[in-house]
Amino acid sequence: MLADSNQDLTFEQAMKRLEEIVRKLESGELSLTDSIEQYKEAMQLVQLSRMQLDRAELEIEQLVVNSQGDMKLEPVPGAEFQTQSASRPKEETE
Amino acid sequence: MGLKQSSIYTVTELTAMIRGNLEADPRFTDCYVSGEISNFKRHSSNHLYFTLKDEKSRIRAVMFAGRARFLQFLPEDGMRVVLRGTISVFDRDGQYQLYVEDMQPDGVGALYVAFTQLRDRLEAEGLFAANRKRELPAYPRRIGVVTSVTGAVLRDIYSTLKRRYPLASIVVAPALVQGAEAAASIVRAVDSLIRFSKLVKPIDVLIVGRGGGSLEELWPFNEEAVARVISTCPIPVVSAVGHETDVTICDFVSDVRAATPTAAAELVAPHIDELKARLLQLEERAKSALRWRVTDQRQRLLHLSGTSVLTQPTRFLNIHRQNVDFLQGQVNQLVGKPVRSARRRLSQAVERLYRVDVPSRLVKSRSQIDLWAQRAQQQVQAGLTSKQGRWERLAVTLEALNPLTVLRRGYSVVYKLEQDELVTSTEQVGVGERLRIRFADGTLVVRSEGGDLVGGQQSRLDI
Numbered sequence: 001m002l003a004d005s006n007q008d009l010t011f012e013q014a015m016k017r018l019e020e021i022v023r024k025l026e027s028g029e030l031s032l033t034d035s036i037e038q039y040k041e042a043m044q045l046v047q048l049s050r051m052q053l054d055r056a057e058l059e060i061e062q063l064v065v066n067s068q069g070d071m072k073l074e075p076v077p078g079a080e081f082q083t084q085s086a087s088r089p090k091e092e093t094e
Numbered sequence: 095m096g097l098k099q100s101s102i103y104t105v106t107e108l109t110a111m112i113r114g115n116l117e118a119d120p121r122f123t124d125c126y127v128s129g130e131i132s133n134f135k136r137h138s139s140n141h142l143y144f145t146l147k148d149e150k151s152r153i154r155a156v157m158f159a160g161r162a163r164f165l166q167f168l169p170e171d172g173m174r175v176v177l178r179g180t181i182s183v184f185d186r187d188g189q190y191q192l193y194v195e196d197m198q199p200d201g202v203g204a205l206y207v208a209f210t211q212l213r214d215r216l217e218a219e220g221l222f223a224a225n226r227k228r229e230l231p232a233y234p235r236r237i238g239v240v241t242s243v244t245g246a247v248l249r250d251i252y253s254t255l256k257r258r259y260p261l262a263s264i265v266v267a268p269a270l271v272q273g274a275e276a277a278a279s280i281v282r283a284v285d286s287l288i289r290f291s292k293l294v295k296p297i298d299v300l301i302v303g304r305g306g307g308s309l310e311e312l313w314p315f316n317e318e319a320v321a322r323v324i325s326t327c328p329i330p331v332v333s334a335v336g337h338e339t340d341v342t343i344c345d346f347v348s349d350v351r352a353a354t355p356t357a358a359a360e361l362v363a364p365h366i367d368e369l370k371a372r373l374l375q376l377e378e379r380a381k382s383a384l385r386w387r388v389t390d391q392r393q394r395l396l397h398l399s400g401t402s403v404l405t406q407p408t409r410f411l412n413i414h415r416q417n418v419d420f421l422q423g424q425v426n427q428l429v430g431k432p433v434r435s436a437r438r439r440l441s442q443a444v445e446r447l448y449r450v451d452v453p454s455r456l457v458k459s460r461s462q463i464d465l466w467a468q469r470a471q472q473q474v475q476a477g478l479t480s481k482q483g484r485w486e487r488l489a490v491t492l493e494a495l496n497p498l499t500v501l502r503r504g505y506s507v508v509y510k511l512e513q514d515e516l517v518t519s520t521e522q523v524g525v526g527e528r529l530r531i532r533f534a535d536g537t538l539v540v541r542s543e544g545g546d547l548v549g550g551q552q553s554r555l556d557i
Contacts, residue, residue: 011261011369012233018376025383028390035387042380049373053366058256059263062243065286071294076243076266081252 009045011052018045106185113183116190122181127153127192128200131173142169146177146192155179157194167199168339173308174200205309209316213343216318221325222346228330230350234262234298234363238287238329240280243268247303247334247355254359259366265290265297271304276314281323291329299362300327302344303334303355312336315344324348334358501534508532511539 009017021042024030030038060081061073075081103111116122129146136142140159145152155177169175177197183190216222237255241247243266255262267283267290270276284302291297302324304315314320315335324331325347333348334355345351352358493499497507508517511528523529525544530537 010233010235012231012235015233015369015372015376018373018380022376022379022383025380025387028387030387032387032391035384039380039384043377046373046377046380050370052261053370053373056260056366058252058260060252060266061263062266062268063286063290064268065282071286071290073265076248078243078249080249 014049128176155192228349231298236297238297238300239266240283240302250355251359259363272311277317284323300331301358306337315342321347332358
């Protein structure tokens with residue numbers, strides 16, 4: 001139903017929406033037509049959330065504040081903090 | 095041989111003698127010793143074994159689990175301590191040892207007092223109250239960490255989250271975590287993350303941490319400035335300072351206290367497998383809910399198509415027909431009754447009317463009227479007759495009284511002409527006076543001559 005707007009949901013929002021839909025579906029208060037619509041949306045949310053889980057990759061950055069108070073995010077020094085995608089080429093060379 | 099006789103002891107005997115000697119000396123009982131810990135070992139039985147040393151000497155020490163469990167800190171190598179204990183001998187090794195009763199980090203007495211005082215003050219302010227503790231977000235997107243970028247703390251947090259919850263991103267605000275500058279540095283780091291959260295991207299939860307250490311090393315986390323910045327932080331804070339046994343004021347003011355940095359990382363987010371399972375569960379629930387819905391609808395349809403309304407519509411009608419009959423009965427009872435009784439009263443009235451026999455009543459009335467009329471006539475007649483008789487009698491009387499009648503019989507009436515005065519006596523009339531005489535058929539005017547009046551005049555004069 002709201003497939004396009006659901007694309008931008010965070011994992012938390014998607015889970016919340018999904019829980020809400022499942023509750024509604026289980027309550028039996030929806031008409032058959034609405035049930036099917038909601039079910040479609042639920043499956044989209046499941047797919048979206050599963051994709052988020054599968055693709056998730058922990059990021060880490062350090063917040064650096066200069067003397068003017070400007071904030072900037074920088075990589076954290078140390079090989080262990082490099083993200084998988086960044087370190088993957090290294091692994092391949094080994 | 096003589097030597098042998100007088101003074102040959104077994105090792106056990108000798109050791110026992112030495113121990114007896116040592117234990118008898120009151121200076122070795124409950125003595126206080128200061129020194130530095132080395133070769134520290136915690137046995138699986140939780141007895142602590144270590145060597146206490148200074149620049150020149152060392153002594154072995156043991157602290158049994160029964161006493162060690164009261165320690166407020168975790169002793170470790172290099173730590174300077176003051177301890178209270180008793181000297182004795184461990185028979186098996188022939189080693190004299192210090193049996194430790196109590197131990198305190200050296201030089202931290204003042205810190206401990208400061209810690210207690212600040213803790214009590216902030217607690218009185220209500221900063222540790224349970225109702226101030228906020229819930230951590232279920233699925234944090236951005237996790238702020240205040241710690242040293244080079245320490246094990248960040249590595250532990252990072253590896254834990256990477257394994258358990260890679261959905262998040264970590265923003266580290268580097269801070270000094272020990273030394274005189276540390277408290278101010280921690281405050282700045284927390285502030286910068288609060289500012290980042292407000293201005294750049296929201297941070298869902300904060301972890302403030304450092305590894306284990308002595309009370310002095312952990313001291314920055316017991317400073318009021320740190321306590322204040324955490325207690326006013328708009329983002330929920332997890333405190334992960336030191337090891338399990340270390341307790342800091344930072345722990346008290348935070349929303350959640352984690353025993354270690356790894357525990358903190360586990361606390362702030364669920365495990366990804368858990369999320370996958372929950373997602374699968376929701377998917378299954380949605381599927382079965384829809385399946386149930388469809389089955390339910392189908393069954394309702396089946397049920398409806400099987401109902402007698404559709405299979406035996408006439409029966410359905412009959413039921414309603416019966417209903418109508420019943421309702422009619424009700425209507426009759428409710429509405430018909432008063433109508434019927436009104437109708438009955440009406441017909442009774444009509445019947446009574448018929449029974450009255452109008453013609454005969456009319457005849458009766460008419461004869462009555464006739465009777466009344468007759469009687470009235472009789473009365474009028476009677477009245478008239480009596481009135482007529484009376485009238486005739488009056489008329490006779492009137493006739494008799496009529497002067498004209500008298501005049502007709504030959505009488506006349508004399509009036510003085512001038513005064514129109516009735517003359518009844520001769521004395522009223524002078525000589526030459528003119529008189530008017532009324533006869534039955536008219537009047538005459540005459541003049542009195544005097545003298546020749548009848549004797550009657552005289553007689554009258556006589557009278």
